[in-house]
Amino acid sequence: xxQHPATASxxxxxxxxxxxxxxxxxKARVQSACxxxxxxxxxxxxxxxxDIGRLILxxxxxxxxxxx
Numbered sequence: 001x002x003q004h005p006a007t008a009s010x011x012x013x014x015x016x017x018x019x020x021x022x023x024x025x026x027k028a029r030v031q032s033a034c035x036x037x038x039x040x041x042x043x044x045x046x047x048x049x050x051d052i053g054r055l056i057l058x059x060x061x062x063x064x065x066x067x068x
Contacts, residue, residue: 060066
């Protein structure tokens with residue numbers, strides 16, 4: 001079994017100057033995509049529920065359902 005050379009432990013890691021803005025941009029893009037995904041899902045569900053309601057109303061009119 002080979003021994004790996006000991007790595008020096010850095011207590012203070014230096015990040016590139018453009019790291020923080022890049023990370024902030026990535027986080028903002030992920031958050032934006034999540035919001036857009038939620039809006040698209042809600043839009044599709046609303047369209048589905050509207051269509052289901054229309055189907056039921058059409059059937060009620062044709063078949064005479066719920067008449068008293």
